[in-house]
Each structure stands twice: as C-alpha cells, then as structure tokens.
Amino acid sequence: MSATAPEPTTVRTAPALELHDLEVAYRVRGVWRDVLRGVTLSIARNEAYGLVGESGCGKSTAAFAALRYLPRNGRVMGGSIHVDGEDLLSMNDAQVRQLRVSKVSMVYQNPTAALNPSIRIGDQVAEVYALADAAGDGSDERAREMLSKVQIADPASVMRRYPHQLSGGMNQRVVIAMALATNPSLLILDEPTTGLDATVEGEVLDLIRTLREEFETSLLFITHNLGVMAKMCDRMGVLYAGRLVEEGPVAEVFDRPSHPYTVGLLRCIPRGGVRKDKETLDTIPGFLPQLGADLPACVFADRCGLAEEICRKQEPPFHRVSDGHCSRCHFYDRANTLPRTTGAPPVLGESARQEPVLQARGVQKTFHQEGHAIHALNDVEFALKEGETLGLVGESGSGKTTLARLLIGLSPPDEGSVVELDGAQLAPTVNQRKRDQVRALQIVFQNPDSALNRRFSIHRILGRALTMLTGQRGEQREERLRQLAHSVRFDVRLIGARPAQLSGGLKQRVAIARAFAGDPRIVVCDEPTSALDVSVQAAILNLLVELQAKQKVAYLFISHDLGVVRYLSDRIAVLYLGRLMELGPADQVFESPQHPYTEALASAVPTAEGTERERIRLVGEIPSASSPPSGCVFHTRCPRYIGDVCKTQEPELREVEPGHFWRCHYSAEQLRELQKTPPKPRV
Amino acid sequence: MSSFGEPIGSSVTAAESPAGAEPALGPGPDEAKVIRRERLALLLRSKTFIAGVVILGFWIVCAIFGSLLAPDDPLRTNPVSALQAPSSAHLFGTDTLGRDVLSRVLVGARDILIVAPLATLLATAMGTLLGLVTGYFRGFVDDSLGRLIDAILAVPVVIVGLLSMVALGPSTVTVIFVIAVVFTPVIARTVRAAVLSEVQYEYVAAARLRNERAPYILFGEILPNVMGPVLVEFTVRLGYAIFTIATLSFLGFGIQPPAPDWGLQIYQHYGLISGGYWWPVLFPALAIASLVIGVNLLSDGISQAFER
Numbered sequence: 001m002s003a004t005a006p007e008p009t010t011v012r013t014a015p016a017l018e019l020h021d022l023e024v025a026y027r028v029r030g031v032w033r034d035v036l037r038g039v040t041l042s043i044a045r046n047e048a049y050g051l052v053g054e055s056g057c058g059k060s061t062a063a064f065a066a067l068r069y070l071p072r073n074g075r076v077m078g079g080s081i082h083v084d085g086e087d088l089l090s091m092n093d094a095q096v097r098q099l100r101v102s103k104v105s106m107v108y109q110n111p112t113a114a115l116n117p118s119i120r121i122g123d124q125v126a127e128v129y130a131l132a133d134a135a136g137d138g139s140d141e142r143a144r145e146m147l148s149k150v151q152i153a154d155p156a157s158v159m160r161r162y163p164h165q166l167s168g169g170m171n172q173r174v175v176i177a178m179a180l181a182t183n184p185s186l187l188i189l190d191e192p193t194t195g196l197d198a199t200v201e202g203e204v205l206d207l208i209r210t211l212r213e214e215f216e217t218s219l220l221f222i223t224h225n226l227g228v229m230a231k232m233c234d235r236m237g238v239l240y241a242g243r244l245v246e247e248g249p250v251a252e253v254f255d256r257p258s259h260p261y262t263v264g265l266l267r268c269i270p271r272g273g274v275r276k277d278k279e280t281l282d283t284i285p286g287f288l289p290q291l292g293a294d295l296p297a298c299v300f301a302d303r304c305g306l307a308e309e310i311c312r313k314q315e316p317p318f319h320r321v322s323d324g325h326c327s328r329c330h331f332y333d334r335a336n337t338l339p340r341t342t343g344a345p346p347v348l349g350e351s352a353r354q355e356p357v358l359q360a361r362g363v364q365k366t367f368h369q370e371g372h373a374i375h376a377l378n379d380v381e382f383a384l385k386e387g388e389t390l391g392l393v394g395e396s397g398s399g400k401t402t403l404a405r406l407l408i409g410l411s412p413p414d415e416g417s418v419v420e421l422d423g424a425q426l427a428p429t430v431n432q433r434k435r436d437q438v439r440a441l442q443i444v445f446q447n448p449d450s451a452l453n454r455r456f457s458i459h460r461i462l463g464r465a466l467t468m469l470t471g472q473r474g475e476q477r478e479e480r481l482r483q484l485a486h487s488v489r490f491d492v493r494l495i496g497a498r499p500a501q502l503s504g505g506l507k508q509r510v511a512i513a514r515a516f517a518g519d520p521r522i523v524v525c526d527e528p529t530s531a532l533d534v535s536v537q538a539a540i541l542n543l544l545v546e547l548q549a550k551q552k553v554a555y556l557f558i559s560h561d562l563g564v565v566r567y568l569s570d571r572i573a574v575l576y577l578g579r580l581m582e583l584g585p586a587d588q589v590f591e592s593p594q595h596p597y598t599e600a601l602a603s604a605v606p607t608a609e610g611t612e613r614e615r616i617r618l619v620g621e622i623p624s625a626s627s628p629p630s631g632c633v634f635h636t637r638c639p640r641y642i643g644d645v646c647k648t649q650e651p652e653l654r655e656v657e658p659g660h661f662w663r664c665h666y667s668a669e670q671l672r673e674l675q676k677t678p679p680k681p682r683v
Numbered sequence: 684m685s686s687f688g689e690p691i692g693s694s695v696t697a698a699e700s701p702a703g704a705e706p707a708l709g710p711g712p713d714e715a716k717v718i719r720r721e722r723l724a725l726l727l728r729s730k731t732f733i734a735g736v737v738i739l740g741f742w743i744v745c746a747i748f749g750s751l752l753a754p755d756d757p758l759r760t761n762p763v764s765a766l767q768a769p770s771s772a773h774l775f776g777t778d779t780l781g782r783d784v785l786s787r788v789l790v791g792a793r794d795i796l797i798v799a800p801l802a803t804l805l806a807t808a809m810g811t812l813l814g815l816v817t818g819y820f821r822g823f824v825d826d827s828l829g830r831l832i833d834a835i836l837a838v839p840v841v842i843v844g845l846l847s848m849v850a851l852g853p854s855t856v857t858v859i860f861v862i863a864v865v866f867t868p869v870i871a872r873t874v875r876a877a878v879l880s881e882v883q884y885e886y887v888a889a890a891r892l893r894n895e896r897a898p899y900i901l902f903g904e905i906l907p908n909v910m911g912p913v914l915v916e917f918t919v920r921l922g923y924a925i926f927t928i929a930t931l932s933f934l935g936f937g938i939q940p941p942a943p944d945w946g947l948q949i950y951q952h953y954g955l956i957s958g959g960y961w962w963p964v965l966f967p968a969l970a971i972a973s974l975v976i977g978v979n980l981l982s983d984g985i986s987q988a989f990e991r
Contacts, residue, residue: 029721030728410888430891438894450884455907468893514889 014085016186016218017049017066018042022079024061024070024242026291033292035061037242037299038079043186048212048219050233050250052226052265054533056288058242059222063188066220067104068096084185101132105179109191111171115163121147121174122159128181142181149214150177151207167621169200173207180215187212188220193228197395198560202604202615205232224533226269227563227606230254235324238262241289241299247318248325258319258327260304260338267340268538270567273590276389276545280342281538281567287503298330305339306331342542346549348387356383357521357554358407358421358441364414365402365578374626376402377413377578381653384522387552391569391586393562393601397622399578400558404524407556408443409433421521439469439518446527448507452499458485458510459495462517469518487550488513488543505536509543516547524556529564541568562605566590571659574598577625577633580653584660593671595662596640596679614678632663639679640666725988732984738977742970745792753786757943766960776962778952784963787943788970794944795974798855799924802862806924807917809867814874815901815909819882825875832868840865840927844936858937862924873916877909918982922975929971945971 024036036058043049051059064070066081068088081088084103091099108114116124122143129139140159147155150173163171172192179187189208193201205228212219221233229236229250236253238246238261246259257263267282286303289295296302301311308330316330329335365377377399384390392400405411407419409430419426421440427433445451452461462484466477485492488509499507508528515523525544529537541564547553559565565572565586572589574582574597582595589598600616618637623629629636635646645665653661656668666674726732745752754774761781769776775784813832817825844861851857881887882905890900931937932946933953940947945967952963 029718030725031721408892410891431894435894438892442892443889445885445889447885451886451889453886453904453908455910465893468895518893 013045014082015042015044016047016084017220018080018082019062019066020080020082022062022065022081023077024058024065025075025077026061026071027073027075028291031292032075032077034077035074035242035291036065037295039239039242039244040079041237041244041247043218043220045185045218046212046216047235048221048233050221050223050229050236051239052224052229052236053239054288054535055224056291057239059239060190061242062239063106063190063220063222066186066188067100067106069100069106102182103184104186104188105182105184106188106190107172107175107179107192109194111168111175111195112163114175115171117163119162120159121161121163121166125159125174125178125181128178132182143177146177146181147174149180149211150174152177167200168196169204169621172196172200172204176204176208176211180211180217183215184217186220187217188222190222191224192221194223194225198562198601198604199395199618201228202606203617205606206615208232225606226254226266226534231606238265241295243299243328245300245329246327248321252322252325256321256325256336258321258325258332258335259300259329260306260331260335261300262327263335263338265534268534270541270563273566275566275586276541276568277345277348280345280542280545282340282342283539283542284535285341298328300329305341306335306337346546348545348549353386355423356385358384358556359418359423360407360420361418363403363406363417363419365399365406365411365417366414369626372626375578375628376625377406379653380575380578380580382573382580382583384554384556386521386554387548388571389548389555389557389569391565391572392556392558392575393560393565393572394575395601395622396560397577397625398575399625400575401526402578403575404443404526404556404558408441408524409438435469435471440521441524442515442518442520442522443524443526444508444511444515444528447531448504448511449499449531451511452507452514454499457496457498458490458502461499461510462495462513465514465517484513484517487516487547503536504532505539508532508536508540512540512543512547516551516553519551520553522554522556524558526558527560528557530559530561537564544568562590562602574601577623577628579633579663580661581634581664582660582662583653584657584662588657588660592675593656593668594675595664596638596666596671597634599675600637600639616679617681619682632665639682640671640674641682642666722988726984729984729988731980731987735977735979735981735984738973739981742792742796742974742977745789746796747793749790749793753783753789755783755786757782757786757790758941766955766963769962775966778948778963779955782943784948784966787948788945788966791943791945791948791967791970792974794855794938794942795925795928798858798938799862799921799928802859802928803866803917803921803924805859805863806866806920807870807913809863810870810916811874811906811909811913813867813871815878815905817871818875818878819897819901819905832871835864835868840930841934841936844931844934848936853936853939855938858928858931861931861936862927865927866920866924870913870916870920873912874909877912878905881905881908915982915986918978918985922978922982925971925975925978 019039019041022036022039023034025032025034039062041049051062053059061074065076066083068081076089083099086099088096088099122140125143125146126139129142144155144159147158152158152170152173158166166174192208193204196204209232221229223229233250235248236250237244238259240261246253246257246262253262254266257266261284264282264284268284270281284303296312297315298307298311301307304311310330316328318326318328319332321327321332327335361381363377363380367374367376380403382390392403394400406413409426409428412428413419421437426437430438459481462481463477466472466480472480482492485495490506490509490513494502494506499510529540532540544555545568548555557565557568569586571584572586573580574589574595576597581597582589590602600618603614603616616639618639620637623633623636631647631649632638632651635641638646642665651663651665653663655661759782763781764777765779765781767773767777773783773785775788778784778787813828817828843865847857847861851860887900887904890904928937929946932944933950935950938944938947948967949964952960956964
C-alpha cells in the first residue's frame, strides 16, 4: 500500500525511491535495536521530498538505507527498497555499487569531511566520471563543465586546489557537483547546509533548486530546519521514533498539521518575529524513546497531550486528511487543539539602574600567526545593562566567539582595550580576576557534551562550581545545589547521573546551572541551542527568559539563528570582520532602515512561513581578517555600494536614530528610501 | 571503570521536558547499569578475551602456587641426570645441571609476573604524569621535555640495560628501572596526544572559569578522561615488558642465576640446540610466547568490547 497519491503530472514510470514497510535495526552492545519500524514512502520522479524529525528519529538511517549503505552494525530486518523500480535488497554488491555510481548520489552534512583532503578538487571530480564511464575520456573537461554549473566562478583554478584551501560553502558546491556528475535519478541530501552560514546556506539552497530543475533529479531532503524544508520541498514526511507519523504537501502540512508531533514541532520555533515578552515558546514534553525501546501502539502516545486509552491499545491507521495528506493519529482532525505546555511569559521588569553592568570600549584583539597579524576584533564598543539581552550576530569568522572568550577572560585583549565591570577595569585573564568578578561573568557553551566533564556526576559538577565560586561547603552547599537544580528545572533525582546518561537538553540545563552557580551579573551564551533539537531549543530559551526575569541577569547572546536572536534580544549587535557594523534595539535592527549587511543577512534566512523576502546575494566570500579590504570592510560585498568613498574611507560607528548605531556612509533616510526596493545584483 | 572509553554524546536520547512541568524521568542512572551489564555480557562472549583470561590465569596460578604444582624442586641440581630428553620421569627433560625443566618453567612464571607488571606500572605512572604536563602546558615545557623524550627514545634498550647493569649492578630492581626508563617516553607520547584532544573541550575552560588551579585541572578534570587510553597502553606495554625482560635476561643483563627465569634458561642453553638438546630452550621459549600472546588477547578483547 502506498500512502500517497501519484503526482498527476508524472509520467507512468517507477518512482525514484520507494520504501515499503522498511525495518532497520542497529546492533549496539550485542543487542539488536529497532531504528526504523516500518517506513513506507515513495518519491516520484522530479519530486523533492523532505524528511523532518528530532535527531534519533531515524532520518539519516532512512537515507543510508536507500543507498544500502548502513553502518557495519546496521541491518535491514524487513520490507523493501526500490530505486527507479529496481529492488535494492536483492542485488549483489557489484550491482549495488553500479547503482550508486549511476542512479543515487548523496550529499553529506560536512563537505570538508566528505572530500579527500590530499587529492586536488579537479582529480576528485574527474574520478566520478572515470568511474561512471570505463574509458574516462575527457573526464577533466567534463569536471570543469560541472564545476561551472554549480556556479564556481573560476573552475580551472579551483580544480588545482585542495579542499582545505576552499571555504565550506565552496566545498559543498564541489560535493554537489560530484553528486550530480552522473545525472542521478535520486539525490539524497543529509542536512546539506547545517554547518554553513546563513548567507552561504541561502546560496547553496538556491543552487540546489536551480540544478534540480536542470537535471530533473528527485530529492530526498533531510533537515531539522523547518524553514529550509518549506523553501526546498514539494512533499514532506515527519518521522518519529522510526515511524512516519505524517505525510503530505509541504504547504498543506505547515498550514494544517494533523499530527500532534508536527503541531508541537511547528510551535517550538519562534515565528513571525514573536518576542520573549509576548509569548513563551511551546515545547514537546518528555523524551524521545531510547533506541529499540518498547513503544505503545501509537509511538507518540507517551508525549502527546491528546492521548487517550485507545492510543495505547490500538495503532492508529494512516488517516487520509486530504488529497495526499495523511496522519497516523486517531484524532487527526483535532491535532491542532493540542494543549499548550507552557504558560504566559514571565514579566520582565525594566531595571531601575541606568549605568551599565558591563562596558566595553575600543576592544581590540590581534592574533599573530607566522608573522601575520590577524585583527580579529577592531574597536568594538558596547554597553550591557542589568537584565538586558544583547544579541550578537554575524557570519563565522566575524569575531563573535573571540569577543566572548575575551570578555570572560579566556584570552586576553590587546593593550589599551577597556572592559569594565561595574566601572572597574577587568584584568585580561580569568586567573588575575577577583573571585567576585569571576562569578559575576560566566558563560554557557555551545556544546554541553564537551562543556561537562563526562567522568563526573552532575552532583560533582555543580557542587564543585558552588564551592569554587561561592565558597559554600557541607549542608549549606547541598541546600544551594538543590535550589540551583530546581531553578533550571533539573530533576534532583538525576543528580547522581553522569552527563552521558542525560539527553542534550538536560545536559544544557546543567551547563546553565553551572553558569548560574555564583549568581552572575552577566552570562555569555555562545550558541547555547544550536546543538539541540528545536523542541529542546524552545525549552532552553524559555528557561533563559525565566532566569533573566527572576535574577536580572544580562545576556550576551551569540547565535547564527536570527529568529532565535530576535526572540530573545532587547538589542542586537552585528559584527563583520571584527567590526561592529550595526547596534540597536532588536525591532529597529530587523526593520528598514538597516545596515546593508544586516539587510543581506536577514534576507538570507528561510522562514517556516514559506513567505520569503527576496534574497540579497552577497558577492564572494567573507574576506580574510589578515588583509581586510580598505575603507569600509564590507565594500567588496555590499549590495548598496555607493562608490569610491566606500573604498577609501572607513565610516565611523555613528548614531543614526536614538540608540541605533551603524557604520555606513548612508544616512537613515537614504537607506529607508533605498530599501523599499531590493538592490540590483552587483557584477 | 564503569564508563571507560565512552565517546562524547554516546547516549541516544534527544528530547526535552517542558520548562513549566516537572521533568519526566529520562534515561536515568539505571541506564548506566544496563550499559555495564551489556558490556560485560559482550566481554564474556568474546573468544579473544576468554582465551586471554585462560592463558594469563594459568600463568598467574603457576606464579602463586608454582612450587606446589612443580613435580620437583626447580633449584635442585643433579649432575648425574643432566640433559635428559623429555620422558615420563621428566616431562620436559632436564637441563645442564640436571634440574627439572618443567618445574623451572612453572616456577619461572613468578619472577616475570612480578617484575613485568611492576615495571609497567612505574612506566605508566611516570609516562602519564609527563604526558599530562606536556600536553596541558605546551610551549616551553612541552618543547624541552619533548626533546628529552625524543633523546631517550633514540637510545636502544640494550644500551640502557648494559649501562644500568654497570652503574647499578645486576638485580631485579635494575630490570624494573630499565623497563621504566625505556617505556616512560612511549607512554608519555600517547597520553600527551590524548590530553591535547581533551584540552580543546570546554569543560577545561569551564574549570578555569571558576578559578581552578592547574594541578586540579590536570589530575582532577583531565586525568579521569584519559584513563581509557592509559589502561589500554598499560596492557599493551605489559606484553612488551614481558618480552623485554626476557630479552634482557637472555643477554645476561636481567634476572640473575640461579633464578628459574625463562629468558635466563634460554640464555644458558641456546648453544646446545645444535647438539640436539632442544628441550631446555623450547619450553621456556613457548612459555614466554604464550604469556605475551595471552596478555595481548586480553588487551584486544577489552578494547573491542569498549569500542562496540
């Protein structure tokens, strides 16, 4: 039984990919554990099909199964896989290899790891042609052609280079070129843009869309980013615990989600510019079941607000919601009534204190590498008030993390930089700072896996932080520890566990608790949710808002996700090549008039609404910090480039509206007028 | 060593409880017990591991109860019955002084099973300390100690052994010292590499951000996380140590006569092989080989079980 109606326009040929009742298990520590529990889906020719779900749902497993390329401990336990009408499971190894050469290709998440670091780009691309075609005639020529098709400006020079000499976005183009080289009927993309900057992500997605039309390739697109999904796919499937719980046309599913899990996922992301003081984000209660766990009849019943008796006894059939839109839920017609799990947002009172807690002026940071001076930060200036959130955005390489490490004292700033806490200059490194200063300024790192010592229990991690930061010991410390765990909503019963036994979200709660152990005044959050799933991200963001309301702590919030930054921040600072390009109230930064760089950055983000601003293409790559462009550092890529003045004169950071600063030769009025229409592409 | 070798983020959980409600119990401490039990089951099913345990166990029993198991006194000379071929009276034959080879092989396990682990332990301790310090501090400390390590590595074991024998006199303690000096740099390098990858993790930065001092960060935070590589290195080096001790004895620098050491027995009799007297050499040689193989099988079994 195929759950989907055939596309009316397709010719009557076999689908590009057809999975029928596919079951896959992994053998972990000697026991077989189910990962896919009967997945049925079919991708028509020339169709883009997206798979979403939290990590651990089996998305990647489904993709690898379609290539019959499971890890060594993985095995197909049942069902069938047909690619282009051919039964993959009955093939011998040679036939499978032939199929991978000619019909299916895959693009992986990390392009730099997908390319061989010791082989020149040209040889790697040419190799695909040599494989496909025993003679391998003119494979170099064809490789050059293919590279220009993926919009690489100078294919001849790129072909002579090694992967490490190219940027991540460039490498991903090369990987896509290789994947499309043999004109496959199915292209599998496993989170192809997750590691890339928003501006580069936008370009790569555009490229995939263009190429798909040209090559008439079907896509299996795996992503956790609902915005990307909305932009790229025709139909989508929602995977939960190895089951397909909902499937349908993308617009239809986003419009009328009919499974509580889909409803929950869509409610988790900050959409349409909502902010922390207006609305809390909804979350999905409970945990994704362990690999191979016993599940109720409806796999989602344990976490579902609508679940009733029947959900545990009887497996819901794949109900038809509308044409081609199906949901595996007994109550599909009222999935939208799923009760919210979170209440009203906490009241964020204005702070009475006007003088800033943290003040940075003329902050410089220069790295010295093989005789080159790299100016990672240049004349950065900002102030942070009590209980305020300053969002920090910018592409990778803009100096966000350098600034974070410098503030907390992990790396010293250059001589002459001023960083003041309550008006007192801070020592350059943390071990020269007073205990009160150390506890006042803490950080939450991006990845809780590496930020928590995996050999220690949560009790020891938090206990040690309390002892060192507050000097508490004995029963007094235990009491404070329980309060701390409670304040981040960490179950005290789990206090004896080690980090590896906890889910990503719980680990991040512990990391947050550690930062809050000494009642900090300022917490630097360095991409604290980018390693987490959306439902977990929502819970962590809610927690940060709640803690801020209670403790009047100020955040410096670093993220590449503009939706999240907008949700959380009162003010936003935009960094480019170590320089502050724009600084102002969150609403103003996201509205016109805005700095041309911010304008481009904001336009590149795909939104889950599917409504898209016209994307502004930034020309070229972010220049090297060791030889920044003259004048305004952004002039080489600026969509609103004026002329020679940008090349020769560096604009000052000036106040264009009350509280709103930017570094551009244009005035607010000029940009407001200009930004009514999208810029013409630069040549 | 409950979670030894656990990769970062190995648990397969990824969901979250609502901020408002009481968090549901996630994969709790019970999971640790399950993982431990499953690992143990895997270990007990591993033929490699079992074979290693059996061989090593046999020699440990010999080392402890050797004198009770031995059919004869390993030190009692009997010139009348010298160099007798294996027979029902002497299963492994007798050596030049008429001592029972079987008894000497069985009892000979004791010396090597005391000396080898002690020497390896000493080398592991010193190597780990050196590796931690060079890996964490880098810069001048790393450069200067690194050169010293390279220098020691460049000197052949035999030379170190010979010089030590001359300087310290031949004794078991000298053997332990030689093995420790030779193995320390090797272990230090392995540990340094492990420390270098640990230092990148933010838990080290987090420790600095609560004003921890370097000794605590080294021994309190980093050491527990490199114990996996350290343990593997210990078992691997143990095999080499057995081999090296036998070599030193064979060259006459090691354990001194009349101890029934295996290497020593080979040294004393290898000249006789051409005369057809193979048994006083073959049986101690087989003993050395089986012990080294046993230790290696055990170490392979352990590392395989933790990789899966």
